[in-house]
Amino acid sequence: MILKRLYILNFKNIADKEFSFSEKINCFVGNNGIGKTNSLDAIYHLGMTKSYFNTTTSYNIRLGEEFYLLEGTFLKENREENVVCSVKKGQKKVIKRNGKIYDKLSEHIGAFPVVIVSPADRDLIHEGSDTRRKFLDGMLSQVQSSAYLDALLRYNKVLSQRNSLLKQFYENQHTITDTLPIYDDQLDHYGTKIFQIRKDFIREFVPIFQEQYAHISKGKEKVDIQYDSQLNNQDLKNLLKVHFSQDISLQYTSQGIHKDDLIFSINGQPMKKFASQGQQKSFLIALKLAQFHYLYKATEVTPLLLLDDIFDKLDNERVSQIIHLVISPPFRQIFLSDTDSKRTEEIIREITPNYQIFKL
Structure with a gap:
């Protein structure tokens, strides 16, 4: 194209x-x-x-x-x-x-x-997990047709509704036992689907990324990306149940794929703390070049x-x-x-x- x-x-x-x-x-x-x-x-x-x-x-x-x-x-x-x-x-x-x-x-x-490499990408390293999730979501939205994005939009809508319910309960002490299980079931349904797609993607994506970084750095450093999710150890429905009291106090949902993160490392150490500016930029460029290769492989269209x-x-x-x-x-x-x-x-x-x- x-x-x-x-x-x-x-x-x-x-x-x-x-x-x-x-x-x-x-x-x-x-x-x-x-x-x-x-x-x-x-x-x-x-x-x-x-x-x-x-x-x-x-x-x-x-x-x-x-x-x-x-x-x-x-x-x-x-x-x-x-x-x-x-x-x-x-x-x-x-x-x-x-x-x-x-x-x-x-x-x-x-x-x-389309794939863009920009100085603004440094936020992927230095800012919070929401920035890295947006990168993940943007990429998967391009390769998963509308299925991934639709699941994500539905998940976020239910999450917002559940958070409003938690806030109402905290402020007014209204019972929410009838409505909450419906929201929990929906979050579990969409969240589990999103989690599995993200997990499968990272498993395929990391070797491509590491190959791109090796080309740029001529093998001088070793880099890695790990997928950090609460769902790695427990299913979402159970997590929501166990943390219900905590969520009431916080007035928001503390468990779910909206808390997922990507952990960047260089030579086994956190990228943010141990990489030079040049290494960080090389990391981000390799990340985007790997994104290009993954998109091309998945869509058969040249981005x-x-x-x-x-x-x-x-x-x-x-x-x-x-x-x-x-x-x-x-x-x-x-x-x-x-x-x-x-x-x-x-x-x-x-x-x-x-x-x-x-x-x-």
Whole structure:
């Protein structure tokens, strides 16, 4: 799959811009704050129905405007496909594929797979478990059709209802014995399904990730990812029952797949504490390259690869390793951003003649 054309109107700081792309490498270059990352984000948006950096839709409308519009022309399986995303203040987001409006935005996710590598990914290491779960959910939503995302949305809805019930009971001492078992059964049903999908995914994904990291680091360090879940040791229905009194006191549900986490390590030690900035960046890039390979294997569609400011904090050897990795099959079309146009062109020119530089 490739993106042939992109049109951006009133998206973030971009007023009106149109691009026609190379089938191989496309580089957005220029000073900070002029729209390089936002151009990449517009591409991500067309694949995932939302911004990678700001999921509050209204905040993505250019200052002083009432709407934004994104339009992409894709070539997929030798057929052109048109995707349009439009948003007006106070109205629901609309996604059209070949002129047809989706009833649910979730139906679009996975049709045009995309992987982004960004400095914002450092939050995967430094922030809380919810950030890592979002990464996990975003990836599985692209490969599990609508089944995974549907189960996750239903789980979260029931979780919210159960939490409201717990709060009412705590504040008013109302009995909830009739309603609570219904919520517990539903949480157990959807939560167990999600847990098993996540568990199976991590078992398949980690070897791919470790292989990518070994390529980037030339085998200098060993890395690992472990799936941490309360359901590893006990079924969810029993956990909810055992912790019922605690949940009343807390006024929220303390057990479930909404507490899952991914544990990142390097040479057997926590990544956050024991890895250098370069090692952390290599870890995150390997994570995303593994995501690419997994998506390609699962969907048989070549995802778009977006590389935002990847040259920063990496030595020349690791940069060279990464670029050589991503120009080989199954990688196809790549978009990257950099502040140094000369550096970018020197690196890319040595690798392939099939590229375009967009100076913003």
